[in-house]
Amino acid sequence: MIEFKDVQKYYGDYHALRGITATIKAGEFFSLLGPSGCGKTTLLRTIAGFEGISSGAVLIDGKSMAEVPPNLRPTNMVFQSYAIFPHLTVEQNVGFGLRKDPRSVAEKQKAVDEALGMVGLKGYGKRAAHALSGGQRQRVALARALILKPKVLLLDEPLSALDKKIREQMQMELIKLQREVGITFVLVTHDQEEALVMSDRIAVMFEGEIAQLADPETLYRKPANRKVAEFIGTMNFLPASIVSEDTGKITVDAEGFGRIEINATQVSKANPGDGPSVGFRPETLTLLFDGQTASDRESTATVSEVVYYGDMTYYDVKLAGSDTPLRLSMRNTPGRPVLDIGAPTRVAWSAGAMVLFR
Numbered sequence: 001m002i003e004f005k006d007v008q009k010y011y012g013d014y015h016a017l018r019g020i021t022a023t024i025k026a027g028e029f030f031s032l033l034g035p036s037g038c039g040k041t042t043l044l045r046t047i048a049g050f051e052g053i054s055s056g057a058v059l060i061d062g063k064s065m066a067e068v069p070p071n072l073r074p075t076n077m078v079f080q081s082y083a084i085f086p087h088l089t090v091e092q093n094v095g096f097g098l099r100k101d102p103r104s105v106a107e108k109q110k111a112v113d114e115a116l117g118m119v120g121l122k123g124y125g126k127r128a129a130h131a132l133s134g135g136q137r138q139r140v141a142l143a144r145a146l147i148l149k150p151k152v153l154l155l156d157e158p159l160s161a162l163d164k165k166i167r168e169q170m171q172m173e174l175i176k177l178q179r180e181v182g183i184t185f186v187l188v189t190h191d192q193e194e195a196l197v198m199s200d201r202i203a204v205m206f207e208g209e210i211a212q213l214a215d216p217e218t219l220y221r222k223p224a225n226r227k228v229a230e231f232i233g234t235m236n237f238l239p240a241s242i243v244s245e246d247t248g249k250i251t252v253d254a255e256g257f258g259r260i261e262i263n264a265t266q267v268s269k270a271n272p273g274d275g276p277s278v279g280f281r282p283e284t285l286t287l288l289f290d291g292q293t294a295s296d297r298e299s300t301a302t303v304s305e306v307v308y309y310g311d312m313t314y315y316d317v318k319l320a321g322s323d324t325p326l327r328l329s330m331r332n333t334p335g336r337p338v339l340d341i342g343a344p345t346r347v348a349w350s351a352g353a354m355v356l357f358r
Ligand code: ATP
Pocket: 011, 014, 016, 034, 035, 036, 037, 038, 039, 040, 041, 042, 043, 190
């Protein structure tokens, strides 16, 4: 329903969007994810019409938006800074966009109450907006956008100013809300966890380009290149050399692991100028305690760092013959010791969980 066709954007000489071609489907929760300055806010603003484009096209429902001003687009934006009026009540804020709506006062009140109900602020209508908490203000901003029944809701880092606990709660509520109202949500975030938790699909952006557009699981399991792999979650990398290639599989020698066969479907791009490496996520490496054996392969290692997290312990280990620390995560269970730095240990691993970057 939203299409970007080779969208280019220059700010003077600065090339902020470098040929964005992508489609956002109707009704999906879509995120633009990337580090600061990658162009995600600029891209979001081209949907709203707050930002003109230098060339290419932005279409909504098949219609070019080139000549359509922001107020006539089927979009509405929720900002990080809430942008609510502190001197008005909650319901005056929420009903603000209905000022020129020809409906009766009673009908508009009903719409306001409905919108407040959607964001969990039923009964808060008469409160002064300035007396609300950050999370509540963000809900007011949401209700004010939703009351206009846009086809697309654009969210520019809406949760980034909130505390971790409230942010996580609001993430869950936003997902639920999006499912209920069925509107297309486009979220800008630099927080990869937030994007993974909330989105149906994510466009990962670097330097004005989309590096990968996929669902969260694909991004996590099959990153298109090493930069995406490093940006999404934690990934361990070990230098490797390619021994032989067959149809369907590639044999490599990886530092510390030795000879490994990697499925040809598990191949991704190395950073330009880098040699090959194998990459794997912390949860695919497991410590073996007394008497346990690996279901696939195991190696000896030494603990080099321990970070205790309550339910989890993160360990860095170094494989025998390798000086590269590898991060692994273990769920803590009653009776299982937390190892000390320097402790010798064994780790279980599987080539099936590895990605070859070349
Ligand atoms: P952030 O998370 O920091 O907001 P972003 O990925 O949203 O980053 P944009 O705000 O889209 O990035 O900006 C992309 C690049 O374009 C940045 O280098 C920024 O400095 C530049 N830029 C953005 N707006 C303008 C402008 N009005 N004039 C000139 N340069 C701009």
